[in-house]
Amino acid sequence: MANTGNEVSASDSVSEILLKEQANKNDGGNKPPTYETLFSNTENPIQVHEQSQSRYQNIGLGYEYRLNSNKIIEIEIDLDSEMTLSRRELRVLLLHEFRLGLKATKATSNICGTMGKDVLSIRTAQHWFHRFKNGNFELDDLPHTGRPLEVDMDLLKQLIEQDPHLTTRCLAERLGCSHITVETHLHELDKTWKYGVWIPHELSPIQLQQRVDACVELRTSHRNYQWLHNLITGDEK
Template sequence: MSDQKFRLRAFLWHEFKEGKTAAEAHRSLPPVFGENALSKSQCRRWFHRFRSGEESLEDDERSGRPEIIDNDALRQAVELDPCLTTRSLSEQFNCSHMTILRHLHALGKSVRCGKWVPHELSEANKKKRVEVANDLLRRSKNRGFFHSILTSDEKWIQYDCSERKHQWLSPGETPKPTPKPDIHGKKVMICVWWNTRGLVYFELLDHGQTVTAQRDKGQLDRVDLALKQQGVDTSTTLLIHDNARPHTAKITQKKTLELGWEVLQHPPYSPDLAPSDYHLFRSMQHHLAEKKFKSDEEVKIWVTNYFESQPAEFFKKGIETLRMRWQMVVDNDGEYLLD
């Protein structure tokens, strides 16, 4: 039996054991196997075999004593390397693919893809994340620490935010298609500064513009003015931003010193420790679902309304969550926080 044929049948067997119907399994095949997907009738035949108690994936019936493997050894193998294939495991344990699948299912194992992470962290990256997290945890014990934090970041907002949605369907019914947004469609960049009390300042860049060191320098002056208009003592400002070049450029560093702000340490490749990434932008993206804009002015109105609709607790929680996230980085030896 070919590898492709086996993978198709193993996929059906897994779907069957998960309680799916033949129709549901058939709809799940194309995204995984593309043009090599089985027909509906083939899926139904295999499900009929499984329901009758036949678990072999071979075309012909085979007789003989059941294959027995050590479940503890199998568990240890897959926990040491979760990416092992059933083919390599069957060779390692000298048994069939079906036996491996059956035992893995009995052990409560199922196949799922890992989450994408921003970067493959080196040991040095992880060590730096732990060092910075420990340092900031110590500082966070100081009174007023989180109240002094100002954080900033940038985000692209597409004019067309259409998304594919799950649909409730009857057996055999085909889901309605969703037009794919133009990846080269119009978009605008938003730059945001906020603290535990709420929005401080935001601006939309003109089309074709991105953040540069010179532009960042000018924005910092406008943010400082906005803070003072809100009655904030800017001399205690603790700025959190990522390590993008505009933020680490000499003229930007000179400007923050001139304003009397302190830039808090932020480890490289760490969006999971940036409040805008793990909190604000995640919420914004959720609210942007299915939105369509015709102009920058419409985007600006939507953004303004979004910020005005958020309670003060939303911003406070987003920044004060840093303490828990720093602790999690320390506890996980610098690994990414997967949430």
């Protein structure tokens, strides 16, 4: 069928398509549109890659592009305005770039050039491309099933008072959390690990005086009875 008037054909260039689209609008919009764009959260359109000439529907970003084999769409965008996309929306774009056969670096360049220069890092793109290559196309975040990040502070304090020699891993097993979580909460309790026991990080005046009294008593005992000389040491061999 010959191309007449403002009707779009597969042989039209991108510029010709845009000119005919503008002519259709000037005619009162009676002609069917050459593309459909549903974009609710911004006034700026998005550029569609020319490689997407095959049927590709519902990219899943709150807007939709419907491409047929006889239509090529390229819409200019203001590159100075940066769009706000969720993580899932970026992953959809990465999956689109992956199916086009592009590399992660090229995909990052395309997305950042369209959506904003800081919306995506190359490392993130490489991570998702690696997942796609392994056949994992799940884009949603899976619920975390790890151990809790919060613990019973009273129970933790009670455990270290009963046995100050307990390690963080032993405490983690009893509290059902990770040892990193235990360390964090012990720091909140101003506890530090010294000489194989948990002691207060900041000593109170009474605790300081108790240590002074112990030192004085040991010195007095040594002066009255030189018990240090009775210590016997030897080679274990």
